[in-house]
Each structure stands twice: as structure tokens, then as C-alpha cells.
Amino acid sequence: MTSMFCKYCGKELPDNSKFCRFCGNKLSKNQPGEDLPKNKNEAITYAGFWIRLAAYCVDYSILFFLAIVVLMFFENNWPDEAYGLFLTAGFILYSIFFLSTWSKTPGKSLLNLIVLNKKDRSHLSGGQALKRSLLQIISTLFFGIGYWNMGKDEEKQTFHDKKADTVVVQTDKPSTLAYIVATISVLFVVGLMIYGYS
Numbered sequence: 001m002t003s004m005f006c007k008y009c010g011k012e013l014p015d016n017s018k019f020c021r022f023c024g025n026k027l028s029k030n031q032p033g034e035d036l037p038k039n040k041n042e043a044i045t046y047a048g049f050w051i052r053l054a055a056y057c058v059d060y061s062i063l064f065f066l067a068i069v070v071l072m073f074f075e076n077n078w079p080d081e082a083y084g085l086f087l088t089a090g091f092i093l094y095s096i097f098f099l100s101t102w103s104k105t106p107g108k109s110l111l112n113l114i115v116l117n118k119k120d121r122s123h124l125s126g127g128q129a130l131k132r133s134l135l136q137i138i139s140t141l142f143f144g145i146g147y148w149n150m151g152k153d154e155e156k157q158t159f160h161d162k163k164a165d166t167v168v169v170q171t172d173k174p175s176t177l178a179y180i181v182a183t184i185s186v187l188f189v190v191g192l193m194i195y196g197y198s
Helices: 049-071 080-102 106-110 126-147 159-164 176-197
Strands: 003-005 012-014 113-117 166-170
Touching: 049 080, 049 106, 049 113, 049 176, 080 126, 106 113, 106 176, 126 159, 159 166
Parallel strands: none
Antiparallel strands: 003 012, 113 166
16 A cells, blocks of 8 residues: 655655544645646746735625525624624634635635745645634734735735745636626625725
8 A cells, every 4th residue: 555644744644645644734635836837937926915805805705695694594683793703703714614625715716816835835734724814814903904014025925924824826817707706896895894884
């Protein structure tokens, strides 16, 4: 029987193992760097603020409608603050699930973005996905203070990227349909914000 080694703890495992039975980390099928541009001479494109914002709006729109479906099964007498906390907690769990499983959320996948380990460009571990998702909340405080310096950073890292040791890479140019869906999502989220403050 062929074997493989866990990249986190170094223990020997049966070939094609999905999780390490010693340390519990998820083992990616993809080798480090597999999601980067196929042409080795092509420079890596790190995702900037606007395309990441668009991906966030797509994810937020998806989560918003999922939340409506879930809340339909409960009495609608919660205070307004509870809805905000519910969406925040939901977004954290949503991000952790998708990032720890595929290293990208549906919004990022639509726009050809992927979150990778900075050191070896491998997919995120569960711990990294958890840390990044929790710290992203801090990045959005005080008018998005965690995003302020990403424009000056060579790898476009935000506060939560630096702390979780991750980078967001654009693997290909999004399709026209992806731009249309992202634009609609941005307008939807902006509309929600205007409605919430009115």
C-alpha cells in the first residue's frame, strides 16, 4: 500500500487520506501553488480591495437570503440588534466552512479568487480559516481600518491576512456574467445599508 506524509506533523498516512489521523488537519488534494497561474512566467496577481469587496458582497447577499429562510422558522419578534449578531455569526461560520474546505467562498470562486497560505501557497488549514475569519471582523471596525494599508502592500495583505499568514490571489480574469452578478450584489448590499440607516 502506498503512503503519503502529513505536511503539518510529518506522520506517515495511507495514500489519498483526506485528514491526518494524528493531528486532525485537512489534507488538500492540491499541491502548493497548484491554484496559481499555469504559466510560470506569468506574474502572480494579488487581489486588490475592489474585487475583494465585490466578492464579499456576493457572499453577504447569499448569506442574507439564507438567513431569511432560516428565520422564517422562528418567531419574528427579535430586537434589531439580534439580526446583526445573527448575520455576523453566520458570516464567520460561512467563511470558516468554505475557506477550510476549498480555500475560497462562493463569492471568491465567482471572481476567480482564492485564499492561500502565504508560505507555500497551499490551501488553508482549518486553524488558519478560523483565525482569518475571526480577525476579519476586527479589520472591518473603524471604517475598515484593517484594509487601509493593503494598497501599499506588495501582496495586498490586510490586517487579517498578515495575522493569519494568508494571501488572496486572482487566478484568472472573471467572466462578464461574474461582473454582472457582482455588480448586482454590490448594489443590493449598498441598498441594505441605506435602508438600515434611513
